[in-house]
Amino acid sequence: MPTKTDSPNTPKVDYQEVLRDVARSMVRLKRPDRLLKLITRFIDRQFGLAHASLLVFDPKKEHYVFVNSKGTKRLPMGLVKFDSDHPVVQWFSGSKKRLPFQKDFLLLSDVKKMLSRAEFRLATNSKAGQLEGIQKTMQNLKVELLVPGYFKDSLVGLLMLGRRVNGRCFTTKEVTFFQTLANDCSMAVKTAEHNQNLVEQNQELARRLEEIERMRAKEQRTYYEIMRSLAEEVHAKEPYIFGHVSEVERLGMMTAREMGMDLSGKTKDLLSAALILHDVGKIGIPDGILCKPGQLTPEEWKVMRTHVEKGARILEPLTDFKKVREIIMAHHERFDGSGYPRGLKGAEISIEARIIGVVDSFQAIVSSRCYREGRSIDFAIHEVRNCSGAQFDPVVVDAFLKALKKELQKKGEEIPSSLIEYVTD
Amino acid sequence: MNKLLIVDDEVEICEFLKSFFEDRDFKVAVANNGAHALEKVATFQPEVVLLDIQMPGMDGLQTLKKIKEMYPKVKVIMVTAVETQEKIEEAMRLGADNYITKPLSLEYLEKDVKDKIDILAKGF
Numbered sequence: 001m002p003t004k005t006d007s008p009n010t011p012k013v014d015y016q017e018v019l020r021d022v023a024r025s026m027v028r029l030k031r032p033d034r035l036l037k038l039i040t041r042f043i044d045r046q047f048g049l050a051h052a053s054l055l056v057f058d059p060k061k062e063h064y065v066f067v068n069s070k071g072t073k074r075l076p077m078g079l080v081k082f083d084s085d086h087p088v089v090q091w092f093s094g095s096k097k098r099l100p101f102q103k104d105f106l107l108l109s110d111v112k113k114m115l116s117r118a119e120f121r122l123a124t125n126s127k128a129g130q131l132e133g134i135q136k137t138m139q140n141l142k143v144e145l146l147v148p149g150y151f152k153d154s155l156v157g158l159l160m161l162g163r164r165v166n167g168r169c170f171t172t173k174e175v176t177f178f179q180t181l182a183n184d185c186s187m188a189v190k191t192a193e194h195n196q197n198l199v200e201q202n203q204e205l206a207r208r209l210e211e212i213e214r215m216r217a218k219e220q221r222t223y224y225e226i227m228r229s230l231a232e233e234v235h236a237k238e239p240y241i242f243g244h245v246s247e248v249e250r251l252g253m254m255t256a257r258e259m260g261m262d263l264s265g266k267t268k269d270l271l272s273a274a275l276i277l278h279d280v281g282k283i284g285i286p287d288g289i290l291c292k293p294g295q296l297t298p299e300e301w302k303v304m305r306t307h308v309e310k311g312a313r314i315l316e317p318l319t320d321f322k323k324v325r326e327i328i329m330a331h332h333e334r335f336d337g338s339g340y341p342r343g344l345k346g347a348e349i350s351i352e353a354r355i356i357g358v359v360d361s362f363q364a365i366v367s368s369r370c371y372r373e374g375r376s377i378d379f380a381i382h383e384v385r386n387c388s389g390a391q392f393d394p395v396v397v398d399a400f401l402k403a404l405k406k407e408l409q410k411k412g413e414e415i416p417s418s419l420i421e422y423v424t425d
Numbered sequence: 426m427n428k429l430l431i432v433d434d435e436v437e438i439c440e441f442l443k444s445f446f447e448d449r450d451f452k453v454a455v456a457n458n459g460a461h462a463l464e465k466v467a468t469f470q471p472e473v474v475l476l477d478i479q480m481p482g483m484d485g486l487q488t489l490k491k492i493k494e495m496y497p498k499v500k501v502i503m504v505t506a507v508e509t510q511e512k513i514e515e516a517m518r519l520g521a522d523n524y525i526t527k528p529l530s531l532e533y534l535e536k537d538v539k540d541k542i543d544i545l546a547k548g549f
Contacts, residue, residue, distance in 0.1 A: 065528050076437040078506065081528030133532075140445055140531055 013046055015177045022184050032188040036068050039181060043161070044070035047174070050142060050162030051075060055082060056189055057156055064089060064157065073142055073162055080141075087133030092148040093155035105175055106146040108138045145170055149182030156186035220320050227277050227315065234282040234290075249275040251359040251404075255396060258403040261351070271352050274327040278356050281311025281328070305340050308332055323352075331356040334391045346393075354393040358384060358400050361391075377404075378416035385418065427542050428452045430471035432462040432488065433504070434480045442475065449535065459483030459491075466492055466499060473541045475534075476521075478505045478512055486515055493520040500541035504529070 025035045036054055043052040051071030055064045064082040069075040082089050091106070115131050138146065147159040159182040164170075170178075231245050252275040256263060263271070282290055285307050289300045296304060312325040330344060330353035337345030339357075349357075365380035381401065388397040405419045429451045431442050439455040446453050454469040456462040460483055466474065474492065478485035489501055503516045503524040513524050523537055 063528070074437070076435060076441050078528055079438050079441065080531055083530060086530070086532075137531070139448070 013177075015173070015180075018042065018177075019180055019184070022181065032185070032192045033067070035188050036185055039185060040068045040070040043159075043178070043181070047161075048165045050165065051160075052162070053141075053143075053160045054185065055158040055160060056185075059193065067157075071162060072165075075141060075160075086137075087130045088137050088146065088158065089155065091130055091134055092146075092158070101179065102176070104148060105179060106134065106138075107170070108135070108144050109169075111135045111138065145175070145178070147175070147178045147182045149184075149186035151183075151186040151190040156189050157182070159185070217320075220318060223317055224273065224321070227280055227318070230283050230314075231277050231280040234279055245276050245279075248278075248356075248359055248363050251363060251400070252355050254403040254407065255355050255359060255400040256352075258399040258406075259351075259395070270321065270323050270327070271355075273321055274324045274331075274352050275356060275359070277311065277315065277324065278328050278331045278360065279307065279311065280314055281307035281309065283314070284310040305332070308341055326350060327352040327356065329353075331360070333357070335393045336390045339391075349393075351393075351396075354396045355400075358392050358396050361387075362400070376416075378418055381416055381418040426450060426452045427473075428454070428469060428471040429538065430454050430456065430462065430465050430469060430474045432456045432459070432465075432474060432480070432485070433477040434458060435477075438477075445531065445535075446538070451538075459485070459488035462488050463491055463495075466496055471499065472545050473500045473502065473538050475502050475504055475538070478503055478516065479507075486512065486519060489516060489521055490519050498545070500545060502537060502541065 022035070022039065025038060036056075040052045040054055043049065049071050050073040051069055053069035053075045054067050056067045057064050061081075062084065064084075064086075066075055066077055066080060069077065084090075084093075092104075111131055111134055115128070115135060134146075138144070141160060142162050143160045144163045145159075145161040147161070148155055149157045149159065159178055161170075161178070228245075235245055249272055253263070253268075253272065256271055261267070261271075285304060289296065289303050292300070308329055308331065311328045315321060315325050315328065318324065327350055329341070330349050333339035333342065333344040333349045333353060334357070335346060335349070335354065337343050339349075362380050362384055365383055366374045366377060381404075384392065384397055384400070388394045401419060405415060408415055408419070427450075429446050431439050431446075431453060432455070433439050433442075434457050436457065439457065443453045443455055454465050454471065456465045458480055462474070462476070465471070476485050476489055476492075480488075485503060489503065492499055492501060497520070500522045501520070503513070503521045504527060505512065505524060506527045516524055522541060525534060525537065
């Protein structure tokens with residue numbers, strides 16, 4: 001049994017200070033290996049032991065192995081394992097009612113004493129066999145003191161200490177100190193295990209999120225494709241053909257480029273989608289109104305104008321294209337504020353919507369309708385220019401006409417008189 | 426007294442096992458490589474050899490082959506750090522008497538060595 005008082009020759013150790021150091025290291029060191037190494041080295045040096053060794057449970061292999069050993073008689077690493085049915089492990093973890101803290105350790109001398117007692121010698125109960133196994137193990141490993149380390153009642157590891165080189169016994173105070181250290185080590189080991197598990201779970205989560213994101217993007221793509229064919233369907237339904245939606249898109253992109261807009265990546269996709277899908281809401285307009293060859297009544301116009309909000313609503317599932325909905329909502333606004341549905345003016349209308357306003361109107365004028373031929377480009381240009389500053393943003397009109405002129409020049413086509421004065425740079 | 430030869434390139438392991446078996450009244454010799462092991466088998470004449478598979482130079486399998494060629498009666502227990510099925514099969518084919526994976530249970534190791542001694546005593 002440990003002696004009651006410290007021997008006067010025992011080196012002075014400020015236990016509290018050491019434990020504080022350990023606690024600080026636990027916070028600092030993510031991996032417990034270094035902390036465990038520090039602890040065994042400290043014990044070995046401070047107490048002058050044949051060896052100080054740490055046995056730790058490996059949850060993957062389900063056995064206990066030595067992770068560290070210091071001292072002149074240190075134990076080899078990776079050689080010896082303790083299965084969970086080993087007497088030493090059984091002694092500290094097997095019994096349901098754990099020993100009180102101040103008795104929860106084993107000195108070789110105590111084991112010998114217990115075994116020499118008659119009740120153990122004569123008893124055939126498992127405890128005697130267990131103690132014999134423990135004694136044998138302690139002798140094999142040259143261990144004088146076994147100190148268990150727990151975390152939430154499970155035996156995480158054991159501190160195994162060899163005899164003191166000076167032959168002295170361990171004091172009660174020292175044993176208490178070792179118990180606290182062993183439990184600190186256990187907490188460090190378990191915390192690291194939890195961290196590792198969390199890291200692994202996070203990786204798995206990230207992998208799944210990626211998968212979901214991939215599926216979501218695919219779904220968005222599919223929905224977009226459906227919307228695109230719907231938009232084309234709408235144009236085909238109308239009695240006059242505005243030309244293929246892709247023509248509106250081409251003119252719009254051309255104008256944006258002329259204006260020097262940033263058309264890299266997502267911006268381009270947004271503008272392109274808005275140009276293609278701007279009239280998709282017309283799918284919700286009754287054919288009687290949509291396909292009426294003549295003038296619409298004021299009532300019919302009221303219905304017709306709802307295609308703007310209907311379009312925005314149809315596109316709600318396209319979460320990637322939130323901006324597209326805003327553009328579509330504004331594509332019938334006019335620069336001077338006389339448009340619908342909200343009567344926005346000037347810069348309140350997004351630049352993309354202002355572009356759609358110009359190119360959509362232009363394309364409507366030049367397209368053939370069932371009851372009349374499409375007007376000439378020259379006529380359409382006049383119309384667009386006349387409305388510049390009122391219905392249309394003059395900057396957009398300017399860019400559109402410049403781009404149009406450049407295109408015609410490139411194709412070697414005749415430049416309409418209305419465009420001759422336009423200077424292209 | 427029973428004689429045991431321990432072959433491992435790690436000196437600490439050899440020293441630990443030597444002390445363990447000496448406490449059990451064995452006469453123990455150690456060797457840290459294959460060539461040294463062959464010499465010891467000839468001079469020390471052990472009944473049982475504990476042979477590490479992974480060693481630099483002549484590895485455990487080559488050493489096993491030579492021991493069994495020259496001294497077929499010597500019992501050889503292979504000790505492996507990483508359990509590679511191929512190496513174990515190869516060892517058994519070369520005549521190994523058993524294999525034990527590291528980390529090992531000391532109780533099992535002791536029992537296995539004693540079993541081999543018993544088998545020898547019965548004249549097999």
